[in-house]
Amino acid sequence: MxxxxxxxxxxxxxxxxxxxxxxxxxxxxxxxxxxxxxxxxxxxxxxxxxxxxxxxxxxxxxxxxxxxxxxxxxxxxxxxxxxxxxAFMNGKMDLSQAEAVADLIASTSAGQHRLAISQMRGGFSKELSGLRDRLLHITSLIELELDFSDHEELEFADRSELSSLAEEIEKVMSRLVKSFQVGNAIKNGVPVAIIGETNAGKSTLLNALLNEEKAIVSDIHGTTRDVIEDTITINGQLFRFIDTAGIRKTTDTIEALGIERSFKALEQAQIIILVYDISQDPSEFDKFIKGIAPRLDGKKVILAINKCDIKGTNEPSFSFKTDGWHKILISAKSKHNI
Structure with a gap:
């Protein structure tokens, strides 16, 4: 042919x-x-x-x-x-490299692409292989000692080397667990939860970020009943923005289910965008923050002070601590500072 x-x-x-x-x-x-x-x-x-x-x-x-x-x-x-x-069956690559090929094909951002390329080239495998070789070396020396257990004066395995290797393995494993979390965020998108009270402008903010009418927006409290999410690639990194139901006390069964999902999104997210309606009483927002404060521990928090086009750009004072938070005055409706 x-x-x-x-x-x-x-x-x-x-x-x-x-x-x-x-x-x-x-x-x-x-x-x-x-x-x-x-x-x-x-x-x-x-x-x-x-x-x-x-x-x-x-x-x-x-x-x-x-x-x-x-x-x-x-x-x-x-x-x-x-x-x-x-390629896997013929020993040309290991399982992690084979998985990386699928990730490379499915990559939709620069971050996903870099991660898949690194894994496909054996970056992850080489590290584990090196540790395995050292463990086998120590194991063989210990087995040799057991074979000559009658001779207590013989010592083939260096105890300090074994202790040092165990500590190193623990550090590497801990780092690999953390790298898995980072890799998962790169692969599936960094989860960003948009949290706030009802009518604070969360859905409007999501629409502004996505540059499309993804979520229904109205002046009626409790319009958003379920989580709505979509992704954006920023500087090569995928971010997964999650719009949530406004958190408040309610007797509405459906709205209560949506609020429960809001709390789940809050727990799973790495970044929290707290949306505050600047036209509302700051003391009411203080109470709201106190109710969710324990769930914010360990999170990166952005305090988005919304509707500055209506109330002005004077930053309100709050009683709760905002140390380490990033604060920004925005108008989700006019896309000011977004």
């Missing part, structure tokens, strides 16, 4: 990592396309097997014709992920 430009130059005799220019010939001897054939020989290929890659023109018709010719010659279509599976 492949006819090289140079007569007598067959792909079977072509050296690895070389390309050959030629034509794909159909079953009726019709030229389908001029292509470049690249040859990769085992074990130095992605899958660890002999592989030939054809580069053709971008016509869907041409691609389908080439596939049909290959199938008629005894080939079959690869199953989803089969090339990565073959």
């Amino acid at each position: 492949f006819k090289p430009i140079k007569e007598g130059k067959k792909l079977s005799g072509q050296k690895a990592y070389t390309m050959s220019y030629g034509s794909i010939i159909g079953n009726d001897n019709e030229i389908i396309d001029d292509v470049i054939a690249a040859v990769f020989r085992a074990p130095h290929s992605f899958t660890g097997e002999n592989t030939v890659e054809f580069t053709c023109h971008g016509s869907i018709f041409i691609q389908q014709e080439i596939l049909q010719i290959l199938i008629s010659k005894g080939c079959r279509l690869a199953r989803p992920g089969e090339f990565t599976q073959r």
Whole structure:
């Protein structure tokens, strides 16, 4: 099916990592396309097997014709992920690298892409492999001592080295757990919960951030009954903004369920945007903050003082502590400071 430009130059005799220019010939001897054939020989290929890659023109018709010719010659279509599976089965990559290939294909931001590339190149695997080798070394020395347990004067394993290695492993494992949390945030988006009382302008803020009418906005208290979320990529990092139901005491069963979900979103979020309606009494907001203060521990908090287009830009004074918080005067409606 492949006819090289140079007569007598067959792909079977072509050296690895070389390309050959030629034509794909159909079953009726019709030229389908001029292509470049690249040859990769085992074990130095992605899958660890002999592989030939054809580069053709971008016509869907041409691609389908080439596939049909290959199938008629005894080939079959690869199953989803089969090339990565073959690479894993042939020892070309470990499981974490195989997972990284899927993450790389699914990446939608620069942060996700960097993380997947690093993992696919074995950054995570090399660290674990190094620790494993050192553990095996210590284990072999301890086993040697057990074999000569009758000779108490013999000591093969350095106890201080063992203690030092155990401490190092604990530190590395702790760091890997933290890196998993960071990686999860990069992969799925940093969760940002928009929290506040009813009619503070949370849904308007979400719409302003997304630059679309994602959430219903009205002057009626308790309009938002469920969490609404969407993602934005900022400087290559994916953020997952979550609009929540206004938190207040209510006898409405449906609204109460929405408020319960607001608290769940608050607990799961890494960043909290507290929306305060500047036209409201600060003492009422003080009471609101005291009610949720324990849930804010360990979170990064942004205090968004909203509706400054109506009330002015004088920052109100609150009785609660805002140490470490980032405060900003905004107008979600006019998109001021957003």
